[in-house]
Each structure stands twice: as C-alpha cells, then as structure tokens.
Amino acid sequence: MRLVEIAHQEISRHLNPGDSAIDATVGNGADTSFLAERVGSTGRVYGFDIQSIAIDITTFALKTRKLLKQVTFFQESHAHMLDRIPQAEHGQIRAILFNLGYLPHGDKSIITCKDSTLVALGQGLTLLAPGGVISVLAYRGHEGGEDESDAVYEWTRSLDPARYSISIHEGELPQRKGPVLTLIRSIS
Numbered sequence: 314m315r316l317v318e319i320a321h322q323e324i325s326r327h328l329n330p331g332d333s334a335i336d337a338t339v340g341n342g343a344d345t346s347f348l349a350e351r352v353g354s355t356g357r358v359y360g361f362d363i364q365s366i367a368i369d370i371t372t373f374a375l376k377t378r379k380l381l382k383q384v385t386f387f388q389e390s391h392a393h394m395l396d397r398i399p400q401a402e403h404g405q406i407r408a409i410l411f412n413l414g415y416l417p418h419g420d421k422s423i424i425t426c427k428d429s430t431l432v433a434l435g436q437g438l439t440l441l442a443p444g445g446v447i448s449v450l451a452y453r454g455h456e457g458g459e460d461e462s463d464a465v466y467e468w469t470r471s472l473d474p475a476r477y478s479i480s481i482h483e484g485e486l487p488q489r490k491g492p493v494l495t496l497i498r499s500i501s
C-alpha cells in the first residue's frame with residue numbers, strides 16, 4: 314500500500330462526518346478532497362498553502378465534486394495555523410495532514426522548510442483533539458528534504474510517550490532517500 318493510502322486509512326479511523334480537520338499543505342488538492350469528503354457538509358476543513366495556484370487548482374477540484382462548502386482556505390504558511398483557526402476549534406481538530414515538499418507539476422523551488430514545518434507541528438499539538446492524529450509525509454529525495462525529515466523525526470522523539478503514540482512507515486522497498494510517513498496519535 315502507498316504511504317499516502319496508509320495515511321488516509323489511519324485518518325479515516327479518527328475522522329467522522331461533522332468533524333474538523335486541517336490540510337497543512339493543500340497542493341493539488343487530493344488530500345483536501347479526501348478530508349472534505351470524510352467530514353461531509355456538516356464538518357470543516359481548513360486548508361493552508363503559500364501558493365495561489367495550489368488554492369486555485371484545489372478550489373476547482375472541490376467545486377466539481379461539490380465539496381467546496383466545507384473548506385476554508387488560507388493562502389499563507391501553515392506556521393500561522395494557530396492564529397487562523399477559530400479559538401473554539403482549538404483542541405477540537407481530529408486530523409492534521411502534512412504532505413511536505415514541492416507542488417507536483419509545479420514550481421519545484423517552492424518547498425516546505427523544516428523551521429516552519431516544526432512551528433506548524435508544535436501548533437498542531439495545541440489544535441489537536443484528544444484521540445486525534447497528525448500525519449506527516451516527508452520526502453527525502455529533494456534538496457533540504459532529508460534535513461526536514463530528520464527534523465520531524467527528532468521532534469517526534471521529544472514528545473511525551475504517555476500523551477502521544479508514534480508510528481513510522483517507509484515504502485515497501487525502504488530507500489535512504491525514499492519517503493517516510495510519521496503518524497502521531499494523541500492518546501485520549
């Protein structure tokens with residue numbers, strides 16, 4: 314199974330109709346669409362991306378699938394998520410998804426950076442509901458990707474094991490430069 318499918322499968326276990334979720338890296342919208350479908354018209358997905366093209370592509374995809382109503386976009390860094398998500402939702406978000414790196418078929422020089430990724434992950438813990446999950450898919454093949462992936466790993470090691478359970482997945486043929494999926498589950 315592909316890592317993105319493992320991530321979606323895990324999130325499906327935590328996310329139900331009416332819930333709230335965050336897509337921290339909207340990109341081409343596959344993850345936003347998945348989350349929007351899962352939470353349904355009574356739920357809410359907050360989507361972050363620094364590129365207007367990502368928001369535009371995803372808006373079109375969601376509109377076509379009649380999923381736009383339950384999505385709120387922010388064209389800015391996920392490092393601002395704590396300021397942007399309404400106070401009433403703090404501690405209530407059931408799933409937060411990070412799919413790091415660059416926009417596929419887009420500008421490969423615009424990538425997520427470890428410093429802002431770590432800030433956003435820290436904020437994610439404040440936003441996360443008990444029993445919720447943060448999923449981080451990191452790619453080690455591009456410049457800076459391995460550093461970012463290592464930083465995420467070190468960050469997970471700093472978490473209290475009594476509060477968070479961590480699992481790490483690599484592809485079927487693990488490669489040093491291949492992708493890594495980290496799942497952080499809040500113990501309720």
Ligand SMILES: C[S@@+](CC[C@H](N)C(=O)[O-])C[C@H]1O[C@@H](n2cnc3c(N)ncnc32)[C@H](O)[C@@H]1O
Pocket residue numbers: 337338339340341342343344345361362363364367389390391392412413414415416417423424425426429
């Ligand atoms: C691998 S793509 C995301 C794929 C996407 N989830 C999908 O389903 O297609 C990574 C995205 O992260 C975005 N990005 C880079 N830095 C960011 C930041 N600081 N905050 C939010 N998004 C960022 C890029 O613009 C790019 O669109």
